[in-house]
Amino acid sequence: DVKVTQSSRYLVKRTGEKVFLECVQDMDHENMFWYRQDPGLGLRLIYFSYDVKMKEKGDIPEGYSVSREKKERFSLILESASTNQTSMYLCASSFGGTGSYEQYFGPGTRLTVT
Amino acid sequence: GDSVTQMEGPVTLSEEAFLTINCTYTATGYPSLFWYVQYPGEGLQLLLKATKADDKGSNKGFEATYRKETTSFHLEKGSVQVSDSAVYFCALSDLGTSGTYKYIFGTGTRLKVLA
Numbered sequence: 174d175v176k177v178t179q180s181s182r183y184l185v186k187r188t189g190e191k192v193f194l195e196c197v198q199d200m201d202h203e204n205m206f207w208y209r210q211d212p213g214l215g216l217r218l219i220y221f222s223y224d225v226k227m228k229e230k231g232d233i234p235e236g237y238s239v240s241r242e243k244k245e246r247f248s249l250i251l252e253s254a255s256t257n258q259t260s261m262y263l264c265a266s267s268f269g270g271t272g273s274y275e276q277y278f279g280p281g282t283r284l285t286v287t
Numbered sequence: 288g289d290s291v292t293q294m295e296g297p298v299t300l301s302e303e304a305f306l307t308i309n310c311t312y313t314a315t316g317y318p319s320l321f322w323y324v325q326y327p328g329e330g331l332q333l334l335l336k337a338t339k340a341d342d343k344g345s346n347k348g349f350e351a352t353y354r355k356e357t358t359s360f361h362l363e364k365g366s367v368q369v370s371d372s373a374v375y376f377c378a379l380s381d382l383g384t385s386g387t388y389k390y391i392f393g394t395g396t397r398l399k400v401l402a
Contacts, residue, residue: 206390281330
């Protein structure tokens with residue numbers, strides 16, 4: 174079974190703190206993704222990576238950065254957390270090459286910024 | 288650009304009722320289409336998919352057919368159960384201008400099934 178794990182299920186941080194969210198997959202997938210999920214807005218792509226050290230901005234990259242130093246690990250960094258970044262963050266991975274492969278999701282991290 | 292539109296919820300049904308959740312899309316290329324389901328407290332998981340026109344995806348009694356002429360991928364189930372209560376997301380993947388594939392999700396439809 175494919176497994177995508179995220180470092181925390183719940184996280185509470187203060188405004189201005191630097192926040193790291195980590196994601197690990199065990200299926201040798203080329204692609205990895207970070208989304209945020211907000212009520213009424215569905216899933217919005219923050220960043221994705223199609224190979225080690227390669228990344229592309231998604232629809233809402235402002236205020237975020239990412240790191241992929243190893244194939245199985247993809248980190249999302251909030252450089253200076255703000256209250257409008259309170260959200261559910263979902264990591265996903267998939268095989269690359271074509272768009273016909275489905276994504277596998279982690280359980281999510283609910284981040285609250287106070 | 289590409290987009291996915293699905294019916295707003297919540298949808299409330301009695302057990303054994305017929306379910307339809309509408310999904311339409313716009314795409315510049317020839318997308319693959321997906322339905323994902325999210326149970327409370329969990330991430331999304333694939334329910335079914337279709338990669339070319341007239342393909343029917345099916346799983347756990349759910350079905351959806353890729354209709355290119357109407358740009359639709361409606362989800363159906365003949366008899367829902369309480370355990371089907373969840374949020375359902377329609378999604379597509381399509382080749383983007385940068386040469387990598389983009390994945391676009393709808394806003395989700397919450398389904399509540401009453402015993």
